[in-house]
Amino acid sequence: xxxxxxxKIALYFLNVHRKAxxxxxxxxxxxxxxxxxxxxxxxxxxxFYWDVDADPKTGVIKNIF
Numbered sequence: 813x814x815x816x817x818x819x820k821i822a823l824y825f826l827n828v829h830r831k832a833x834x835x836x837x838x839x840x841x842x843x844x845x846x847x848x849x850x851x852x853x854x855x856x857x858x859x860f861y862w863d864v865d866a867d868p869k870t871g872v873i874k875n876i877f
Contacts, residue, residue, distance in 0.1 A: 846876070 850862040865875040 843873070
């Protein structure tokens with residue numbers, strides 16, 4: 813009985829770890845995906861406007877609009 817309980821706990825934590833790893837993988841390249849999406853929107857719609865406000869020294873993006 814104890815072994816079954818420990819197995820269920822181990823499977824639960826393994827599942828949680830897998831979900832967290834999948835979420836990190838999906839978020840990994842979010843900025844590049846967003847910028848690519850905006851480029852595609854601009855290609856498909858000449859009136860679509862977007863711009864990036866970045867720190868000139870560090871290149872860190874402050875705003876995207």
